[in-house]
Amino acid sequence: MNNGYLDMELLRFTTAGSVDDGKSTLIGRLLYDSKSIFEDQLEAVETASRSRGNEEVNLALLTDGLRAEREQGITIDVAYRYFATPKRKFIIADTPGHIQYTRNMVTGASTADLAIILIDARNGVVEQTVRHSCIASLLGIPFITVCVNKMDLVNYSEEVFLGICQRYETMAHHLGIRAKLLFIPISAKYGDNVVSESENMPWHQGGTLMHILETVSIEHKMGDECEPMRFPVQYVIRPISDKYPDYRAYAGRMSGGVLRIGDRVRILPSGLESTVKSIMQTTMEMSIAHTPESVSVLLEDDIDISRGDMLVSIDKPLPEVTQTLKMHCCWFNEAEMQLRKRYLIRTAVAETVGIVQQIDYRLDINTLEHIKEVNSLKMNDIAVITIKTANPLVVDKYGANRVTGSLVFIDPDSFETVGAGMVI
Numbered sequence: 001m002n003n004g005y006l007d008m009e010l011l012r013f014t015t016a017g018s019v020d021d022g023k024s025t026l027i028g029r030l031l032y033d034s035k036s037i038f039e040d041q042l043e044a045v046e047t048a049s050r051s052r053g054n055e056e057v058n059l060a061l062l063t064d065g066l067r068a069e070r071e072q073g074i075t076i077d078v079a080y081r082y083f084a085t086p087k088r089k090f091i092i093a094d095t096p097g098h099i100q101y102t103r104n105m106v107t108g109a110s111t112a113d114l115a116i117i118l119i120d121a122r123n124g125v126v127e128q129t130v131r132h133s134c135i136a137s138l139l140g141i142p143f144i145t146v147c148v149n150k151m152d153l154v155n156y157s158e159e160v161f162l163g164i165c166q167r168y169e170t171m172a173h174h175l176g177i178r179a180k181l182l183f184i185p186i187s188a189k190y191g192d193n194v195v196s197e198s199e200n201m202p203w204h205q206g207g208t209l210m211h212i213l214e215t216v217s218i219e220h221k222m223g224d225e226c227e228p229m230r231f232p233v234q235y236v237i238r239p240i241s242d243k244y245p246d247y248r249a250y251a252g253r254m255s256g257g258v259l260r261i262g263d264r265v266r267i268l269p270s271g272l273e274s275t276v277k278s279i280m281q282t283t284m285e286m287s288i289a290h291t292p293e294s295v296s297v298l299l300e301d302d303i304d305i306s307r308g309d310m311l312v313s314i315d316k317p318l319p320e321v322t323q324t325l326k327m328h329c330c331w332f333n334e335a336e337m338q339l340r341k342r343y344l345i346r347t348a349v350a351e352t353v354g355i356v357q358q359i360d361y362r363l364d365i366n367t368l369e370h371i372k373e374v375n376s377l378k379m380n381d382i383a384v385i386t387i388k389t390a391n392p393l394v395v396d397k398y399g400a401n402r403v404t405g406s407l408v409f410i411d412p413d414s415f416e417t418v419g420a421g422m423v424i
Contacts (some may be wrong), residue, residue: 008084008087008088008089009087009088009089009218010088010089010090010091010218011088011089011090011091011113011114011213011216011218012090012091012093012111012112012113012114013090013091013092013093013112013113013114013115013116013213014092014093014094014105014109014112014114014115014116014136014141015027015092015093015094015115015116015118016105016109016115016116016117016118016128016132016135016136017117017118017119017120017128017129017132017149018118018120018123018126018127018128018129019128020120021118021119021120021149021150022118022120022149022150022188022189023094023118024094025188025189026116026118026147026149026186026188026194026209027081027092027094028188029188029189029191029194029195030083030092030194030195030209030210031081031083033191033194033195033196033210034083034085034195034210036083036084036085080092080093080094081094085210085214087214087215088213088214090213093107093109093112105132105135106135106139106330106332106420107332107420109135109136109139109141110139110402110406110420111402112136112139112141113141113142113143113216113218114141114142114143114144114145114212114213114216115132115136115141115143115144115145115179116145116147116209117129117132117133117136117144117145117146117147118147118149119146119147119148119149119164119168120149120150121148121149121150121151121153121154121157121160121161121164121185122150122153122154124163124164124167125164125167125168125171127365127366129168129171130171130175130365130366130368131365131366133168133171133172133175133177134175134363134365134368134382135330135382136177136179137175137176137177137178137179138328138330138382138422139402139422140398140399140402140422141179142179142180143179143180143182143216144172144177144179144180144181144182145182145183145184145209145212146164146165146168146181146182146183146184147184147186147188147209148160148161148164148165148183148184148185148186149186149187149188150187150188150189151185151186151187151192151200151201152187152189152190152192152200156185156187156192156198156200156201158185158201158203158204161183161185161204165183168181168183169181174368175368182206182212182216183206184204184206184207184208184209184212185198185201185204186198186209187200193208193209194208194209194210195208195209195210196208225257225258227256227257227258227291227316228256228257228312228313228316228317228318228319228396228400228401229254229256229257229258229259229263229265229311229312229313229316230254230255230256230257230291230310230311230312230319230396230401230403230404231250231252231254231255231259231265231289231297231310231311231312232252232253232255232308232309232310232347232348232349232350232394232403232404233250233251233252233305233306233307233308233309233310233311233349234251234252234253234307234349235250235251235252235307236248236249236250236251236305236306236307237249237250237251237296246302247298248298248302249280249296249297249298250296250297250298250299250305250311251294251295251296251297252294252295252296252297252349253292253293253294253295254289254290254291254292254293254294254295255291255292255348255401255403255404256291256396256401256403256404257291257313257316258288258289258290258291259276259279259288259289259295259297259311260276260279260287260288260289261276261277261278261279261287261288262275262276263275263276263313264314264315265299265311265312265313265314266311266312266313266314266318267303267305267309267310267311268309268310268312268318268319268321268394269309269321269392269394270303270304270305270309272301272303273314274299274300274301274303275299275300275301276297276298276299276300277298277299277300278297278298279295279296279297279298280295280296280297280298281293281294281295281296297311307349307350308347308349308350308351309394310349310394310404312394317400319394319395319396319401319404320394320395320396321392321393321394322392322393322395323388323389323390323391323392323393324357324386324387324388324389325386325387325389325393325395325421325423326360326384326385326386326423326424327384327385327386327387327398327407327421327422327423327424328382328383328384328398328421328422328424329377329382329383329384329385329409329419329420329421329422330380330381330382330419330420331377331378331379331380331381331382331383331418331419332379332380332417332418332419332420333379333411333416333418333419334379335411335418336376336377336378336379337356337359337376337377337381337385337409337418337419338356338376339355339356339357339358339359339375339376340355340356340357341355341356342354342355342412343355343356343409343410343411343412343418343419344409344410344411344412345387345389345393345407345408345409345410346407346408346410347393347394347395347404347406347407348403348404348406350391350393350394352389352390352391352393353389353390353391353412354387354388354389354390355387355388356385356386356387357385357386357387357388358385358386359374359375359376359377359383359384359385360372360383360384360385360386361374361383361384362374362377362381362382362383363382363383363384365382377419384424385421387421393407395407395423396423397423397424398422398423398424399424405422405423406420406421406422406423407420407421407423408420408421409421
């Protein structure tokens with residue numbers, strides 16, 4: 001593998017839509033038309049298509065990898081796919097369309113830079129469109145690309161497309177979605193406006209889906225001067241050797257902003273301050289570290305710092321050090337969330353014990369109504385809750401920083417991840 005590939009920009013995107021909207025076919029088309037599959041893979045799909053009685057190659061079989069899924073004709077879990085073009089690398093999270101798999105979309109979309117929401121041109125905006133758009137908004141995904149699929153079944157009608165766009169924009173305004181919206185009319189089955197421009201829809205001048213994926217800005221991923229610096233400490237480096245008797249560095253991954261040698265930093269939750277003496281990446285010394293680089297930091301002062309502490313900039317807004325947090329929560333587990341039950345609460349690097357003090361309200365995704373006086377959450381429920389932790393956590397609002405503003409709930413008996421939270 002050459003260094004050019006390693007240095008290429010990476011875009012993570014997720015796909016979501018109702019059952020049979022064509023998510024798997026769309027991804028198959030992206031892989032096929034961008035020459036990102038091998039000949040033997042294509043031959044296997046052609047063979048599988050014939051065995052199922054399909055008259056044409058069923059590109060959905062490229063992504064529905066499990067045999068059980070192929071037999072049922074549905075996608076039942078998050079499937080991660082990797083491919084590249086000469087311009088970018090991509091990771092796709094293909095998530096199920098069924099209502100009972102809401103948690104899978106939360107998992108798949110949690111790190112996405114862009115969400116593709118598929119809409120069947122014959123059906124328009126439906127209940128699952130609202131659900132998936134709401135989740136994409138809660139997760140702070142900066143770009144939402146609405147692909148109106150199966151345009152071949154509505155005679156490539158511009159009027160149908162524009163009507164769906166207008167209804168979606170109205171719904172997005174009602175939901176308070178702040179992501180940038182992009183709309184594309186496509187036919188995943190025949191490849192219209194997926195990788196190649198469609199001759200059937202000359203009225204669309206917005207480019208192809210691949211053009212958007214290759215050119216959409218990912219500057220939000222890279223820390224800049226204006227963003228508050230965040231460096232959660234994952235590991236304390238203390239070599240036991242005569243050569244470095246007093247060496248003490250802190251390893252972690254930059255989660256916001258930039259860090260330079262000579263910067264004054266505050267260590268939270270203690271509140272003590274020091275100056276950055278050196279920044280290392282493996283054996284190479286650096287003058288500056290950007291988000292999301294992994295580095296080790298040496299400070300001028302000998303301070304008691306451990307895993308879970310955070311180095312932050314002192315001249316920018318500080319994160320909150322608190323034991324009481326209000327957050328959006330999506331519950332993942334079949335066992336209901338119970339008030340006052342003890343859960344392990346884990347952030348990017350810290351872990352403590354906590355309880356759910358109250359459920360402020362559960363969100364009815366279908367009506368967007370806030371259901372109050374709720375005492376438990378069932379699997380796939382989305383709610384606003386308040387938790388109390390045994391030890392202080394250092395957090396930002398999720399809207400300001402997706403890394404330091406998120407956490408997960410872990411059952412202390414089974415050690416299963418049972419829920420996810422986004423601090424508000």
